[in-house]
Amino acid sequence: MWQRIACFLIFLKVFECYQKATPTELQNYLNLFKLRDIFISTSVNQKSKGIFFEAKDGQHNLQISVDECLLTMMFPEKNSWHKRIGVFLGEKCETDLMICLNENSLLVFDGCHQIFSDQLHELEFSFGNPEMKLLPNWKIQPKTFEIGSGFPISQKCKIIVSNPKNYTVESVESLYKSRSHPVLHSTVFSENVLEPPDDFDGCMINNELVKIGENNMVNCQKCTCMARDEVFCQVQECPHVKCEHPVIRDGECCATCGKQCNFEQRLTKHAHGEIFWPEDCYRCECWDGEVNCEKKNITCQTPLCPAKDWVIENDYQCCPKCKDDANFCETSPCHKYADCYNEKRGAKCICKEGFHGNGTFCLDIDECKFSQDARAQLGGCMDGTRCKNTLGSFECPCLPGYQRLTEQMCMPLLRV
Numbered sequence: 001m002w003q004r005i006a007c008f009l010i011f012l013k014v015f016e017c018y019q020k021a022t023p024t025e026l027q028n029y030l031n032l033f034k035l036r037d038i039f040i041s042t043s044v045n046q047k048s049k050g051i052f053f054e055a056k057d058g059q060h061n062l063q064i065s066v067d068e069c070l071l072t073m074m075f076p077e078k079n080s081w082h083k084r085i086g087v088f089l090g091e092k093c094e095t096d097l098m099i100c101l102n103e104n105s106l107l108v109f110d111g112c113h114q115i116f117s118d119q120l121h122e123l124e125f126s127f128g129n130p131e132m133k134l135l136p137n138w139k140i141q142p143k144t145f146e147i148g149s150g151f152p153i154s155q156k157c158k159i160i161v162s163n164p165k166n167y168t169v170e171s172v173e174s175l176y177k178s179r180s181h182p183v184l185h186s187t188v189f190s191e192n193v194l195e196p197p198d199d200f201d202g203c204m205i206n207n208e209l210v211k212i213g214e215n216n217m218v219n220c221q222k223c224t225c226m227a228r229d230e231v232f233c234q235v236q237e238c239p240h241v242k243c244e245h246p247v248i249r250d251g252e253c254c255a256t257c258g259k260q261c262n263f264e265q266r267l268t269k270h271a272h273g274e275i276f277w278p279e280d281c282y283r284c285e286c287w288d289g290e291v292n293c294e295k296k297n298i299t300c301q302t303p304l305c306p307a308k309d310w311v312i313e314n315d316y317q318c319c320p321k322c323k324d325d326a327n328f329c330e331t332s333p334c335h336k337y338a339d340c341y342n343e344k345r346g347a348k349c350i351c352k353e354g355f356h357g358n359g360t361f362c363l364d365i366d367e368c369k370f371s372q373d374a375r376a377q378l379g380g381c382m383d384g385t386r387c388k389n390t391l392g393s394f395e396c397p398c399l400p401g402y403q404r405l406t407e408q409m410c411m412p413l414l415r416v
């Protein structure tokens with residue numbers, strides 16, 4: 001396993017790409033996504049537009065793209081949903097973009113500025129037989145473009161400044177399964193074609209008298225009166241529409257493209273028919289330019305920070321979150337023999353020196369059980385002493401008949 005990862009490292013470092021990636025290379029990138037140990041870096045400017053990585057099968061879609069200074073990242077989630085993250089790159093969008101996905105988080109950098117960070121837990125990269133593309137439809141050649149493994153930002157930048165740009169994170173249900181689309185009726189119901197009055201030489205179509213050779217519309221079909229009381233109907237030809245999921249509006253026969261939605265002036269737009277979750281408890285649907293949301297009954301989890309650091313940031317948030325500079329250590333989540341470090345998303349607990357464990361539980365290390373050599377490296381007990389373990393450390397009391405020379409060494413008592 002580790003050997004395989006090492007191979008990627010070497011392989012990908014070499015890769016500088018405007019040339020087309022081979023299927024093997026693409027498969028390797030996908031494996032890196034699976035391992036959640038990947039970076040993509042490229043330069044972006046105002047003219048940059050298009051997708052720079054895409055992998056999809058019937059269930060999942062992984063796509064990273066830029067359009068109008070908006071970086072959009074779609075990562076596949078469980079149940080064939082996807083997580084969509086939009087990051088605004090600034091009005092000028094002259095950006096040295098680096099996207100790092102690792103085990104714990106997704107980080108986006110503009111040069112040495114961190115402009116987005118979040119933990120993404122439910123991503124799912126088990127693609128079946130994906131169709132993969134690198135830089136499809138990318139409008140201008142980026143100055144640099146690199147995909148690799150690891151976290152090279154720490155080599156590139158001495159100091160990383162955090163200035164979050166505007167962003168949105170949403171879960172999107174698999175697209176367009178929501179509503180069945182209206183289908184043209186293929187038959188003309190008999191009530192629409194009635195027998196004409198005796199004195200009329202023509203047809204009665206849709207309650208109108210229609211002369212021979214003329215027509216009337218019924219259920220979006222063109223019905224022509226061929227002879228007295230003889231009607232021939234034909235489905236109307238509709239112009240071809242470009243969008244994937246056209247709508248037929250009330251009173252119209254042909255489908256047109258539904259309008260996109262811009263929910264709450266957020267960064268990312270929603271396709272017609274899309275169902276998305278702007279927050280955990282709201283399920284919204286974009287239908288022809290209008291968003292309808294329903295609130296779901298969810299049980300909130302208690303945030304890990306003290307209650308004074310809880311915030312509700314918008315109307316759609318149902319559960320309190322911890323504010324950005326929340327003090328997670330205040331609730332003493334760590335073991336008494338651990339130090340607590342306040343991180344952005346929670347407390348990090350590290351056992352103090354002389355203790356081992358995971359931080360929520362720490363055990364004293366019995367240094368006296370170390371080998372002589374290992375102890376010597378710790379400045380261990382030497383001649384004329386014995387080793388005595390203490391909490392978090394050890395001591396070297398003198399053997400009987402010895403007196404102290406240094407902390408680690410005793411010498412035989414001098415008898416005069």
Ligand SMILES: *[C@@H]1O[C@H](CO)[C@@H](O)[C@H](O)[C@H]1NC(C)=O
Nearest residue numbers: 088089090091165166167267
């Ligand atoms: C977010 O970006 C938009 C896009 O230009 C900008 O108009 C808006 O002021 C920004 N909002 C915040 C909170 O920075």
Ligand SMILES: *[C@@H]1O[C@H](CO)[C@@H](O)[C@H](O)[C@H]1NC(C)=O
Nearest residue numbers: 281294295296297298299300
């Ligand atoms: C929401 O869930 C709570 C707890 O499960 C329950 O007591 C309450 O009746 C539910 N409300 C609705 C509107 O379903």
Ligand SMILES: *[C@@H]1O[C@H](CO)[C@@H](O)[C@H](O)[C@H]1NC(C)=O
Nearest residue numbers: 349356357358359360361362
């Ligand atoms: C830490 O270790 C203890 C003892 O082995 C275990 O019970 C606990 O679940 C661990 N906590 C975490 C967060 O791994």
